[in-house]
Amino acid sequence: MENYLSTEFARSGPLLLAEALNKGRYKTAQRVFELMTPEQVVDEVKNSGLRGRGGAWFPTGIKWSFMPKPPLKGPSYLVINADEGEPGTFKDRAIMEKDPHLLLEGILIGSFAIRAETAFLYIRGEYLTAHDALATAIAELEQAGFLGDAVFGTKHRLRIVLHRGAGAYICGEETALLNSLEGRRGEPRPKPPFPAVYGAFGRPTSVNNVETLANVPAIVEHGAAWFKSVGTAQAPGHLLFGISGAVERPGCYELPLGTTARELVEKHAGGVKGGKKMRAFIPGGASTGFLPPEKLDVAMDPESLKKEGTMLGTGGIIVIPEEISVVDAARVFSRFFRHETCGQCSPCREGSAWSDQVIARFQRGEGQREDFTLLEEIMRGSKQRTICVFPEAFAGPLGSAIKHFRGEFESAMTTQQAPHA
Amino acid sequence: MSGSGQAKAEGLPQALVQALPEALAAELRALPLRYPQRRGALLPILHRLQEWRGHLDPADMRLAGEIVGISAAEVFSVLSFYTMYRQRPVGRFPIGVCRNISCWVNGSDKLVETVKQELGIAPGEITADGLFSLQEVECLGSCGTAPCLEVESRYFENLTPDKVRALLARLRAGASDPAAAIRSAQNEA
Numbered sequence: 001m002e003n004y005l006s007t008e009f010a011r012s013g014p015l016l017l018a019e020a021l022n023k024g025r026y027k028t029a030q031r032v033f034e035l036m037t038p039e040q041v042v043d044e045v046k047n048s049g050l051r052g053r054g055g056a057w058f059p060t061g062i063k064w065s066f067m068p069k070p071p072l073k074g075p076s077y078l079v080i081n082a083d084e085g086e087p088g089t090f091k092d093r094a095i096m097e098k099d100p101h102l103l104l105e106g107i108l109i110g111s112f113a114i115r116a117e118t119a120f121l122y123i124r125g126e127y128l129t130a131h132d133a134l135a136t137a138i139a140e141l142e143q144a145g146f147l148g149d150a151v152f153g154t155k156h157r158l159r160i161v162l163h164r165g166a167g168a169y170i171c172g173e174e175t176a177l178l179n180s181l182e183g184r185r186g187e188p189r190p191k192p193p194f195p196a197v198y199g200a201f202g203r204p205t206s207v208n209n210v211e212t213l214a215n216v217p218a219i220v221e222h223g224a225a226w227f228k229s230v231g232t233a234q235a236p237g238h239l240l241f242g243i244s245g246a247v248e249r250p251g252c253y254e255l256p257l258g259t260t261a262r263e264l265v266e267k268h269a270g271g272v273k274g275g276k277k278m279r280a281f282i283p284g285g286a287s288t289g290f291l292p293p294e295k296l297d298v299a300m301d302p303e304s305l306k307k308e309g310t311m312l313g314t315g316g317i318i319v320i321p322e323e324i325s326v327v328d329a330a331r332v333f334s335r336f337f338r339h340e341t342c343g344q345c346s347p348c349r350e351g352s353a354w355s356d357q358v359i360a361r362f363q364r365g366e367g368q369r370e371d372f373t374l375l376e377e378i379m380r381g382s383k384q385r386t387i388c389v390f391p392e393a394f395a396g397p398l399g400s401a402i403k404h405f406r407g408e409f410e411s412a413m414t415t416q417q418a419p420h421a
Numbered sequence: 422m423s424g425s426g427q428a429k430a431e432g433l434p435q436a437l438v439q440a441l442p443e444a445l446a447a448e449l450r451a452l453p454l455r456y457p458q459r460r461g462a463l464l465p466i467l468h469r470l471q472e473w474r475g476h477l478d479p480a481d482m483r484l485a486g487e488i489v490g491i492s493a494a495e496v497f498s499v500l501s502f503y504t505m506y507r508q509r510p511v512g513r514f515p516i517g518v519c520r521n522i523s524c525w526v527n528g529s530d531k532l533v534e535t536v537k538q539e540l541g542i543a544p545g546e547i548t549a550d551g552l553f554s555l556q557e558v559e560c561l562g563s564c565g566t567a568p569c570l571e572v573e574s575r576y577f578e579n580l581t582p583d584k585v586r587a588l589l590a591r592l593r594a595g596a597s598d599p600a601a602a603i604r605s606a607q608n609e610a
């Protein structure tokens with residue numbers, strides 16, 4: 001299968017509409033609006049097995065099938081999650097800066113599938129260059145009649161509202177994002193009700209990630225069977241793997257799900273920078289935690305990583321070189337999560353601050369034997385009765401660091417308390 | 422969309438509106454129309470006001486609140502949640518160096534050190550001439566082009582201490598028009 005997500009990534013600026021049309025873009029969207037029914041689109045996406053690329057890997061077609069069907073009692077909305085903030089993740093940015101029309105064609109088809117006449121594109125505030133590329137691309141579509149009151153000259157209406165966030169990692173969580181879109185503090189909402197019932201502005205809403213939607217035009221164009229011909233049985237298709245940290249050729253690599261971490265790091269990213277040894281790698285963004293280099297042969301798909309006790313997350317691989325200790329790297333994350341908790345639930349607020357203090361203690365070489373039990377208690381305690389799964393995100397690096405690199409923490413204890421021989 | 426919300430926007434407090442350029446005031450008044458509920462326009466309004474003033478002060482909070490139909494106190498509660506909104510002035514070129522994992526692995530601490538040496542400011546500080554301020558920020562989604570920093574959400578990537586020194590010099594030279602200076606520094610980078 002040829003690449004279908006990253007064809008424009010080598011460009012210096014965004015692909016504009018005229019050129020996009022020359023490449024056959026929007027033919028699929030036009031066919032959808034002119035000839036298909038929403039059910040047919042949802043079925044094709046359902047059959048393709050496409051799962052959400054925002055990190056939770058929920059099947060997209062099934063999510064769409066939860067949306068209301070006629071007779072509709074009011075508007076439904078599509079909300080695009082472009083809040084990309086998980087450390088080690090930069091794929092959505094690449095799509096939006098280089099190929100905004102790929103995302104926009106996905107938005108057109110997705111909106112049609114869930115019968116939404118308004119799509120809110122929530123983009124993180126710092127992504128100003130991507131924002132500008134999208135604003136231009138949306139204006140091009142309005143001019144061309146691909147948006148507005150008669151999309152492609154049909155009776156369908158659609159408008160896209162581009163909305164900038166303002167700096168808060170937690171707004172990537174879908175219900176926090178909805179609050180933020182509504183002009184509120186970006187605090188996650190208790191679920192249920194789920195967004196498909198009570199979402200943006202109290203209306204049924206589907207929240208989908210940028211890369212998820214970027215997969216949709218190709219799926220509808222080539223069909224579910226085509227899509228399922230690559231990737232794994234449970235997670236078909238390509239993924240944009242971000243590879244960063246200490247590698248020779250960091251970047252975004254489009255490859256089938258299930259490609260091994262070794263192939264990604266060694267073959268595509270050119271191995272550890274400067275020919276050094278690897279101390280650890282992170283498979284899919286900060287919250288997926290650390291794995292030792294012996295695990296490099298793991299297949300990068302949700303099921304295989306689950307077997308290793310972690311997650312695929314966003315597929316953003318981060319390579320930690322030999323000269324950096326996992327204790328120090330874990331501190332970068334504990335400080336990050338402490339900073340980013342929204343603070344609504346005390347186990348999460350206290351737990352993220354407390355665990356950061358404990359890791360800082362180890363970092364100063366003042367760790368104590370009881371600190372291991374303490375960290376485990378914090379992780380257990382903070383997962384209880386919280387509104388969202390943020391505590392699992394901060395427990396990822398913490399738990400895996402202690403599990404796979406306990407020795408490093410033991411040598412970072414006060415000398416009086418060093419492990420007995 | 423409630424009729425009373427509409428009336429409120431048209432009856433913006435004159436004193437506040439007069440301080441704004443007419444085009445900006447008109448733009449702010451129109452923003453709520455894009456949302457099913459006026460309040461949806463709050464974040465965009467705050468962004469535009471901050472771009473204009475450089476930070477947000479109580480008058481901006483009152484104005485934003487008037488436009489979307491909530492109190493200034495509620496506006497404050499919202500904006501204080503987000504790191505991009507500033508409640509006090511920063512430098513004309515606010516520099517945000519990413520301190521997260523991929524940048525740190527690639528030497529982001531050296532970038533912070535370089536800024537400190539060149540400008541004599543630590544994170545959280547502003548230079549005496551008001552030109553620069555420094556801040557450490559979390560992952561900017563530039564991990565594949567690390568280390569990086571941002572100035573008013575414009576990115577400078579694959580940095581080295583030398584490139585940071587060159588960037589600071591270019592910005593300083595263009596200080597009379599910060600937005601243009603940032604753009605041209607980006608083009609040269």
Ligand SMILES: Cc1cc2nc3c(=O)[nH]c(=O)nc-3n(C[C@H](O)[C@H](O)[C@H](O)COP(=O)(O)O)c2cc1C
Pocket residue numbers: 051052053054055056057058060081082083084085086169170171172173174175207208209210212213388389390393
């Ligand atoms: C703390 C936290 C942060 C998240 N950040 C993002 C994000 O930046 N982008 C994203 O698409 N999904 C993010 N998610 C996942 C969203 O909640 C949601 O599952 C996703 O947007 C759904 O889209 P998808 O089904 O297409 O993946 C985050 C979840 C959590 C708990």
Ligand code: SF4
Pocket residue numbers: 170187188340341342343344345346348349386387388389390391
């Ligand atoms: S779990 Fe943490 S981040 Fe999630 S709502 Fe509660 S306090 Fe906020």
Ligand code: FES
Pocket residue numbers: 087088089519520521522523524525559560561562563564565567569
């Ligand atoms: S870690 Fe610096 S941009 Fe992601």
